[in-house]
Amino acid sequence: MTEFAVCVYCASHEGISPKLLTLAEELGAGIAARGWTLVSGGGRRSMMGAVAKAARAGGARTVGVIPHSMVEREWADHDSDELLVTDTMRERKALMDAHADAFVTLPGGLGTCEELFETWSAGALDLHAKPVVLLDPEGHYAGLLAWMRGLVDDGFVRAGAMDRLVVTGDVTSALDACAGGS
Structure with a gap:
């Protein structure tokens, strides 16, 4: 049996708030505490480096x-x-998708959003059944989520697509949501 693997999407550029680096470290430590594997974008900087170092x-x-x-x-x-x-x-x-059993997105920018949307939309289209989790304790994505709810109201997005994304505010809830998936 293979180990459960969580793919984490997050920022990889310098200048990130220490609070967000700590969040990444907490997530990496939480993945390790559950005996899981971390799949990441392979960078050593910023949040990406912090989550990997803490997991190891x-x-x-x-x-x-x-x-x-x-x-x-x-x-x-x-x-x-x-x-x-x-x-x-x-x-x-x-490759990140192929190696992962679940996905967690931390606060990030364009690349992080692009990864989130690709994974989320594939799940909403039933192309995979893996959990897609947004870990957002400070409301980084509040505007994006409000915009998405507006797209549902306007008929551009099915309401079920919104249900496909699990939004959490803490590491434990995010990892619990990962474990609940198939």
Whole structure:
């Protein structure tokens, strides 16, 4: 039997609030405490690095997936137990998806939102049954969620799609939501 693996989407650039770095560390530690594997974008900086370091410190196996272009810029987390290098970002996301049993999105920017939307929409289309969790203790995504509810009201998004996303405010609830999926 393979270990349960959680893919975490989050910010990888510098300048992130210490509070958010701590959130990433708490999530990594929580993944390790449950004996799970972390799948990440394979970066060593910012929230991405923090979640991976904390997971490893707790004994979790870490799988990083990163495109060549980011390795060449010296962004790769070479301490990962397994570092998979792809040619493109699309290949990166496909490998992250293939290695994961659940997805947790932390606060982030364009790339993080893009990953969230791809995973969320695939789940809403019944292309996978993996849990998709948004861990948002400070309301980072409040505007986005309000906009999405407006899209439901306007008929552009099915109400069931909103139900496919589990929004939580703490690490324990996020990991419990991951464990509840198939």
